[in-house]
Amino acid sequence: xxxxxxxxxxxxxxxxxxxxxxxxxxxxxxxxxxxxxxxxxxxxxxxxxxxxxxxxxxxxxxxxxxxxxxxxxxxxxxxxxxxxxxxxxxxxxxxxxxxxxxxxxxxxxxxxxxxxxxxxxxxxxxxxxxxxxxxxxxxxxxxxxxxxxxxxxxxxxxxxxxxxxxxxxxxxxxxxxxxxxxxxxxxxxxxxxxxxxxxxxxxxxxxxxxxxxxxxxxxxxxxxxxxxxxxxxxxxxxxxxxxxxxxxxxxxxxxxxxxxxxxxxxxxxxxxxxxxxxxxxxxxxxxxxxxxxxxxxxxxxxxxxxxxxxxxxxxxxxxxxxxxxxxxxxxxxxxxxxxxxxxxxxxxxxxxxxxxxxxxx
Numbered sequence: 001x002x003x004x005x006x007x008x009x010x011x012x013x014x015x016x017x018x019x020x021x022x023x024x025x026x027x028x029x030x031x032x033x034x035x036x037x038x039x040x041x042x043x044x045x046x047x048x049x050x051x052x053x054x055x056x057x058x059x060x061x062x063x064x065x066x067x068x069x070x071x072x073x074x075x076x077x078x079x080x081x082x083x084x085x086x087x088x089x090x091x092x093x094x095x096x097x098x099x100x101x102x103x104x105x106x107x108x109x110x111x112x113x114x115x116x117x118x119x120x121x122x123x124x125x126x127x128x129x130x131x132x133x134x135x136x137x138x139x140x141x142x143x144x145x146x147x148x149x150x151x152x153x154x155x156x157x158x159x160x161x162x163x164x165x166x167x168x169x170x171x172x173x174x175x176x177x178x179x180x181x182x183x184x185x186x187x188x189x190x191x192x193x194x195x196x197x198x199x200x201x202x203x204x205x206x207x208x209x210x211x212x213x214x215x216x217x218x219x220x221x222x223x224x225x226x227x228x229x230x231x232x233x234x235x236x237x238x239x240x241x242x243x244x245x246x247x248x249x250x251x252x253x254x255x256x257x258x259x260x261x262x263x264x265x266x267x268x269x270x271x272x273x274x275x276x277x278x279x280x281x282x283x284x285x286x287x288x289x290x291x292x293x294x295x296x297x298x299x300x301x302x303x304x305x306x307x308x309x310x311x312x313x314x315x316x317x318x319x320x321x322x323x324x325x326x327x328x329x330x331x332x333x334x335x336x337x338x339x340x341x342x343x344x345x346x347x348x349x350x351x352x353x354x355x356x357x358x359x360x361x
Contacts, residue, residue: 006042006063009035016328019168021139022065025329027058035061049139053174053332060332062172066139070167077144081125084147084159085117091158092116092250095220116250117158119194121147123187123258124162127265130186132164134179141168156220161261172329173280177338180276181345184262188348191258195232198252200240208245213303213356216246218253224361227256228304228354230263235351263352264310266345268293270318271325274349279324280334281342287323290314294322303356 006024007013013026032039043050048065090105092113128145135142148160170176202216209217214226216233227248233256237246248256268278269290278286294311301308314322334342 006039006046009039009042010061011058016171018171018328020067020070020141021168022067023171024063024065026061027055028061030058033059049137051174053172054335055332064139064171070141070143072144074144077146080147080149081121081145084149084162085121086110087149087152087158088117088120089113089158091152091156092253094152095156095218095225095253096250097219113250116254119190119198119251119254120157120159120257123191123194123254124159124261126190127183127187127258127261128162128164130182130184131179134182135164135166138171138175138178140166140170140175140179142166157257170327172327172332173283174332174334174338176276176327177280177334177342180273180280181341183273184266184345184348187258187262191255191262192232192236194251194258195236195255196239198249198255199236199242199246201249202242202252203247203249204242205245205247208247209361210245211356211359211361213354214359215244216248216252216256218248220360226359226361227253228260228357228359230259230352230354232259232351233354259352260354260357263349263354266349266352267297267310267314269314269322272314272317274345275318275324277342277345281339283330284323287321290322290324300355304359306357 007026009029009032010026011029013024016023016025028035028039034040035043043063046063046065048063050061050063053060053062089110090113092115093105093109094113095116096112124147125145132142132144143165145162145164147162150158150160152158166179170179209224209226211226214228215237216227216229218225218227237243265272266274266277268274268286275286275290278289282289294314297307297311297314301311318325
């Protein structure tokens with residue numbers, strides 16, 4: 001279909017080249033809202049993706065065409081996933097005191113760590129797949145998830161998480177919002193059931209140790225590892241009838257890691273998921289929200305030194321800036337429905353936030 005075939009239904013329009021994508025956007029003539037049968041036929045012929053946006057001046061139509069779909073090294077993503085499964089299984093086995101785990105693990109040790117590794121990777125996979133699928137829906141050049149294995153001797157979880165790469169610029173706030181919110185939402189769909197199932201399998205310890213901000217623990221190499229409380233953890237314990245100190249099951253720890261990852265990603269700074277969402281919702285005011293949270297992290301660093309690490313990480317990711325970088329079309333609003341979803345995302349951040357994620361005693 002030619003440009004003229006669709007743009008004849010616009011009052012005015014423009015064409016933008018963004019790397020391997022072509023974007024046509026235009027203000028649709030009022031008689032073609034709906035769309036009209038004539039415009040609907042043209043949209044059916046369009047080789048790509050389209051979406052509508054409402055604005056004070058009328059209804060805009062955005063059409064995206066991808067010239068060449070990206071070619072991915074799927075073998076690399078599969079290999080990283082498999083290696084991360086091994087390192088997280090080693091970490092899971094070591095946390096529960098399976099002997100001979102750290103340096104020369106065998107099949108028995110790896111099997112012992114799977115109740116932790118498999119649900120954790122399922123949460124990470126869901127989170128990053130949410131980003132990836134949404135980005136590809138908008139025809140962005142996005143990579144499949146890269147899983148990051150890490151020696152469990154240095155990081156007892158055996159992973160540093162996962163990420164996708166966006167290799168083409170984002171066009172508007174709607175696209176940015178949808179990609180940013182899709183990861184946390186998809187991750188929580190898996191993390192919450194995993195957490196509840198794991199808590200149901202955990203053991204109450206009425207005389208066990210506890211801290212002010214943590215009522216769940218694990219014995220680890222002669223000490224206790226306490227994992228932090230959040231409103232969601234409290235609600236989960238109430239739902240399954242756990243009161244007082246709780247000895248966590250491996251599945252519960254995987255769910256806890258999943259909600260921690262969600263919370264950290266929802267920090268409204270720089271190019272974290274929360275930064276994408278806040279910029280899409282509040283525009284330029286996002287930078288003031290980010291600065292406020294950055295100062296909060298500095299204060300919370302007195303409870304957990306990791307907050308200072310995340311404060312530095314936010315500056316590194318933002319190249320010295322806490323504000324979100326600009327996008328091609330930053331002016332157009334995301335609409336009422338997405339704002340409601342955005343406030344749901346903010347509520348998830350409040351529910352999952354942990355002032356002190358973990359401590360050893």
